[in-house]
Amino acid sequence: MTIAISIQNLVKTYANGFEALKGISLEVEQGDFFALLGPNGAGKSTTIGVISTLVNKTSGSVEVFGKNVDTHSYETKLDFGVVPQEVNFSQFEKVRDIVMTQAGYYGLPRKLAAERCEKYLRKLGLWDKRDERSRSLSGGMKRRLMIARALVHEPRLLILDEPTAGVDIELRRSMWEFLTEINENGTTIILTTHYLEEAEQLCRNIAIIDEGRIVENTSMRKLLKELDSQVYILETNSQVPAGFSLKQDNMVLNIVDENIIEVTVSGGQSVNSVFAEFSEADIKIDSMRNKTNRLEQLFMSKLEGNG
Amino acid sequence: MLTNHKYIAFETIVIKEIRRFARIWVQTLVPPAITIGLYFVIFGNLVGRRIGEMGGFQYMEFIVPGLIMMSVIQNSYSNVVSSFFSHKFQRSVEELLVSPVPNYIILSGFIAGGMARGLAVGTIVTLMSLFFADLEIQNLFITVSVVLLTSIVFALAGFINALFANSFDDISIIPTFVLTPLIYLGGVFYSVELLPPFWKLVSALNPIFYMVNTFRYGILGSSDVDIVWAFFILIVFIVVLFSSCIMLLRKGTGLRS
Known part of the structure; x- marks a missing residue:
């Protein structure tokens, strides 16, 4: 080449x-x-x-x-x-x-x-x-x-x-x-x-x-x-019940308000399991987006590593 | 770079330069014509009538060659210094620096641009002078060659000024405090024979004195200086200034950080 x-x-x-x-x-x-x-x-x-x-x-x-x-x-x-x-x-x-x-x-x-x-x-x-x-x-x-x-x-x-x-x-x-x-x-x-x-x-x-x-x-x-985790923001069409949690250990759930949830998924994990758990709880997800720019996350970690 | 490509690059710079000063003709061509026209009327016509003869010629005839040369010097210089500094200021000089144009072509292009304006204004002033004096050129070769060489010298000097300039003030300091005094003390308005010995000696150190007098020799056939010596001085100036410009361009003085 x-x-x-x-x-x-x-x-x-x-x-x-x-x-x-x-x-x-x-x-x-x-x-x-x-x-x-x-x-x-x-x-x-x-x-x-x-x-x-x-x-x-x-x-x-x-x-x-x-x-x-x-x-x-x-x-x-x-x-x-x-x-x-x-x-x-x-x-x-x-x-x-x-x-x-x-x-x-x-x-x-x-x-x-x-x-x-x-x-x-x-x-x-x-x-x-x-x-x-x-x-x-x-x-x-x-x-x-x-x-x-x-x-x-x-x-x-x-x-x-x-x-x-x-x-x-x-x-x-x-x-x-x-x-x-x-x-x-x-x-x-x-x-x-x-x-x-x-x-x-x-x-x-x-x-x-x-x-x-x-x-x-x-x-x-x-x-x-190299990304080891990603944060997704989910918007639901119904109120998330108090005390709702995910069964999987390596996923972290954070209820932002009654219709907005942040889910942190570790590298290698499928997002499908998140949807499955919400479905079981009869919570319908209207939309999902990545919270942070993935590259931005990496970029900052590289710079911090250099500093 | 192939010779043909070099020629195209040179032509591009020259056309760009001519287009620039032609576009702003009200700023570049009209003011010198008006200023020199006033010199003809006031010094040549009104005051000159009372002075009578200078160096064996009517005063108007005597000052015409000097005023033509003054316009050529000032305009060759100011075209290059203002244009090249403007390229630096707007950073459009980077267009040239990233391209494969050799330094000597860049320099030659700007010199040719400066000469074009100097000669354009010189021609306008010459045509105007015909309304005030009967000019008969005594030696066409000397007249043309000294104008061309002088124009090159001051275009080169303007280029060096532009390379070192960091602000618009820097491009007006040399013309105001160096060039203008040298022109006025260079025998444009008087014959050196009028001066006491000390000031005659001082005048001999002024290069413009030689240029003005050689040009006057070409037109009137009479001069205060040795013509061969004057041409020698002009050529030495061109060689030294051209080499300096190339060296500064190679180093990137005022252009590359």
Whole structure:
């Protein structure tokens, strides 16, 4: 399997002495959809900054598709596109001009650049806005414009730093669909996100970074298996009788109010047995939902472990 | 990067730069034309009539080359410093930094943009001057080449200013406190022959003095400086400033943390 990106012992100490990265190592395979998770200030954006050459590293190495970003700057830069966290295009330029200019920086002839520009602006729902100044776009549109701009040279690797931060739910879902589509078409994607649900929905592999160190680097499936319990919230259509309890020892029941119950189920246990016990007591369950985001639970435990 | 790709990248930067200053022509092209027009009317026409001759020419004829050169210097500098700092301020410079465009192409693109504005304003001022004086260019090669080289020098200087600038104040300090005094003391309005020996010596240390006088030589055929020496100074400045810019870009000064 080809390695899309390989980071070895990456260290970044800023001029004020702050150690943003303390020797991280990471590999992402070609075709992967990879999440880099971490709290604010953990080092996610610095890592992306070093890969995209916007941040000078202190030591270590970064390779993109087997080529060092320092010694093979031209080849590696052709291979990736970057969508930053903050808007970084001129607010006075027209949408089409921003994408066309970026195509020009990559040496795309004008005809091809115009075709690509139309292709990605259409895909991202911005074609109707092509002649508008970028400052008139909404926050979500500005993010989509940055994605179109990053894709115009059709890189093999797309790096997104918090792509859906501040974006409404509907737009977030449509961006997820778009990213899934381009990943299925072969583009390797690395994203940092605060939305753990986003990582769970989209990504196959995940690394958790905290205080400049990788504290977990595994597949999403393996990580979620580590969960030893889950809490469900059940809504009943009749009052739960006082003193009602579950027969099974490894399930904990908490009556929140007369129609709302929390049930903690240990790993490996079936939820069916919960339903069976309520049925026996003639209590009908109207709805059930997971109390906490499962990944969030794990994320916090990893960070606490690191602390 | 392939040569063809480099050319496309260079062309993209230049077109973007020209589009920028053309879009805001009221701020970039009109004010220098009005300012220099006032110089023609007040200093050249009204005051100049009383002064009579300067350096063997009518005062209006004498100041025209200096005023054209002043507009070229100021606009080449200010285009690059304001545009590149604006790219830094809006972070749109990152579009360039993540792309495979080599540093010397980035630099050349911005220099060409600065030259385009400097020459555009210089042309406007030259056309305006025709209403006030009869210009007959004595040496076209020297006239054109000194304008181009001077424009490159100040575009490069503007680039360095923009790299080090952290605020909009930082991009106005050098033009106000360094560039303007050097221009005014660079023989735009007077012949160095009028100065006492000490100030003649001080003028000899001012690079703009050589640029203005060489340009004046190209148009009027008379100059206070040695033309070969002036070209040598211009080329040395270009080599030193260009190398400095490339070194700063390579280090990421003002651009990469």
